[in-house]
Amino acid sequence: MGAREDLIAIPDAVYRTGKVGQAALVFMDFQDAPKRWWAGFGDIAAGGHRWQGVGDLISMSEITTSYSVSAEPMTFQLAATPEMLALALAAKTRVRDRQVQVFLQLYATEGFTAGGVSYTDGQAIASPFSLYNGTMQKMPWSASGSADRTITLECEGNFFRRNASPRGNWNDADQKARYPDDRGFERLPLYAGNYEARWR
Structure with a gap:
């Protein structure tokens, strides 16, 4: 009841x-x-x-x-x-x-x-x-x-984070959990904090 x-x-x-x-x-x-x-x-x-x-x-x-x-x-x-x-x-x-x-x-x-x-x-x-x-x-x-x-x-x-997808962070571990061969986020920490890319 x-x-x-x-x-x-x-x-x-x-x-x-x-x-x-x-x-x-x-x-x-x-x-x-x-x-x-x-x-x-x-x-x-x-x-x-x-x-x-x-x-x-x-x-x-x-x-x-x-x-x-x-x-x-x-x-x-x-x-x-x-x-x-x-x-x-x-x-x-x-x-x-x-x-x-x-x-x-x-x-x-x-x-x-x-x-x-x-x-x-x-x-x-x-x-x-x-x-x-x-x-x-x-x-x-x-x-x-x-x-x-x-x-x-x-x-x-209970509805806290209800719109977040599982493994939804933009980091290497979450990306590899979805796509094991993807290496796109491996260097992401390097680019944080005012990193400036050098172009040749």
């Missing part, structure tokens, strides 16, 4: 109680240590997984949507814990081009009964549905003084 069907299946009486909250759930597929977290306190169960509450240690930018198919960027501000600093330093191998997903989860803010179903405080209502799918890119960090450190995780939507 899709997100639309899940939301329609929830009885109107549940929404009308005024006791339904929402939480953003985030999955980051770091190499060796994938993380599932949400921007609240304490762990919660949703969608068959356990999500770690991180409070205000991680914040995310707005998720922009449009009717056109576009690759919207997104950023996360991360607390400069030793674990996150290690990820930032090894970002090329452990972070770059790895999956990131943001979900929205509805939950009961307190116990209630509606539509013939009883809900307990914090219980998930329906399945989480996807708000954003993309890949993690750069993870720049900065420090000033002995205590002030910031880490930013930049992400791109």
